[in-house]
Amino acid sequence: MNTTEIFLIAMLIIFSLPWLVWRVFNTDYFAPLVVVQIIMGILLGPGVLGKWSPEYYQFVFTPAVVQSLNGIAWWAVMLFVMIAGVELDLAQAWKHRRESGITAGLALGSPLLLGCGAALVLLQFPGWMGPLAQHWQFVLGIGMACAVTALPILILLMEKLEILRHPLGQRILRYASLDDIAIWGVLALILMDWSRIGKQVVFLIAFVLLGWGFRRLMAWLQERDRWYVALIWLAACGFGADWAGLHYMVGAFLAGAIMDAHWFDQDRLDQLRHHVLLVMMPVFFLSTGLRTNWAVGGAEVFAAAALLLFVSVAGKLIGVRIAGRVLGWGPGEASVIGWLLQTKALIMIIFANILLDKQVITSETFTALLLMAVASTMLTVPVVAPRMSAHR
Template identity: 80%
Template sequence: MITTELFLIAMAVIFSLPWLVWRLGRTDYWAPLVVVQIVAGILLGPGVMGRVAPEAYTFVFTPAVIQSLNGIAWWAVMLFVMIAGIELDLKKAWVHRRESGITAGLALGMPLVCGCVAALVMLSAGSGWMGLQAQTWQFVLGVGMACAVTALPILILFMEKLEILRQPLGQRILRYASLDDIAIWGVLALILMDWERVGRQVGFMLAFFVIALLFRRLMRWLQERDRWYVSLIWLAVCGFGADWAGLHYMVGAFLAGAVMDAEWFDQERMDLLRHHVLLVMMPVFFLSTGLRTEWALGGYAVFAAAALLLVASVAGKLMGVHLAGRVLRWGPGEASIVGWLLQTKALIMIIFANILLDKAVITSDTFTALLLMAVASTMLTVPMVAPKLARLRELVLRYH
């Protein structure tokens, strides 16, 4: 078959398999469609399908097909990260800076420390986890931050499902996640700092700061219908600049969105854009992510590492938020709800891990363990939160 036909077969599989499992299996409560798509990407990768049905795998996923899928995946994830940057609401975080700062700091700091300890345990257990281009501190900090990540876009989807997004509790949680997002991308930039190209990276940041000021003036002057189009040009330019400087195109995508104000765009249209990117393009990213999974160290070792990382991630997040709740004197049960929602990983952690893999900070085995951890932690969120909300519904309307 020619590449076009194989590409369309791959696209049919990418969209049909997760949807059938999600719909027929009625998994929405504990595994929303986005989680099923991530799992399907793993199953269709070389670690599972490549071993169970190697002929079918190599027949469909040829190098040309994989390259075509990667192109779609790159643009999809850049759009998704830009939207996450746009939706950051730092103004409200500043108004409630004491409460937001304490909660966000502990919610990020505790799982970061626990994740760093888990990374050191992995290194002590044997080689094969750290990438060839990484120094030990980069690997430890990268894995630690992967355990601390909160996936802001998926958090929004979950809170919509739980009907708390527009309530005071939901808005508070968004503030905490927004501050953590800033820290996550800042730490990533530090990990990716290339001291041989530090001049280029500093030059990019200085140029970005100046050009961003001019860009913001332009966007205020434009009508909304033009802002949507110009934002895509801005996304491509920022992605190119960051990648050229040695940071990563997704760092550029986040910066592109972070300097834009959500007020410039109609909120319903922004929600629709996020929905359409998730529907039309992100499943390709999930598949391309699955194609990068490896089990070279053996399934038991990878699953053991994933379990260790899951414990570090969830326990660290819950400990941090419970400590914040004590300091801020929250009511009974409040910290548990906030902590479980903030440990949602899914997309942003997977994006973060993809960058670490691209830059050879981690190996494919570590990437696979992180991916399994992200899926498991995200699947726990709704089943753990929904019963608590049913018992403590008054928390939804309480404002701090």
């Protein structure tokens, strides 16, 4: 078979298997389709399919096919991260700055500290820290991975729970938006390359100057043109950030964060997010699964994942509970908000991909983080739904 035919076989597997598992086993309550796709990406990777059937794995996932899949995955995740940036509602966060600042700060800080503690534990054993990382980068990277809230997946889960447009849902979005900014800011700090500091300064200056012109242009354009110009801006920011040694996904987030959501029709923006998830992101999940590794040992990877899951969930719940006491929330609110904010899924997987690309973590650490992200997301709806019923 030629490369095109093998590529289409890979696409057939990527889209058919997760959908069949999701539909036949009716997993939507505890594992939405996006989570099933992530799990199938892991199963189709070298750690499972590659060990169970190496001949089949090597036949389908040839270097040429993997490179083609990676190209789709890069653009898919750039679109997804840009949309997450657009959806940040900083005006509302500023309007309710005391409540939002206290809650977002505690919801981020508590799991960050516990996650840094877990990273220090992992440092006592070989095979977890990447070859190009300094100790502080590894510790801060793992800590922030434990503190991440996946804003786009949070939106999907709150839609499922029918609270997205309610006051509680809007509050949770404000908290997650502030944490999202902190997450990407810390990531930029971790990725700062002092040998390329000149390029990074040039990129940031160019981003500020061109961003000013871009905002004036977007305000002047009609909406139908804004969608196309936004894609041009996305490609330019991604290139600039990667050229400067940050990462193309940092550029994608900055490209979206500088845009105003009201420039776009909200329904069309929601549709774009759903379509990217439907049409392109499954390729990213498979591409992510191909990077998993169990070389340290399956038991050790699962133990690391369990530790990271515990500190991320416990840290988020502790931080939000403290915020609830300070702000005088009603009974049950802190529990619901804490469990929703601990949702990891895509943003943490994207975050971990960047750390792996920059060799801050090893593929074994990446696998543990991926398992933690899947487990945390699968816990959310089954835990929150009964609490929402009681709350109502």
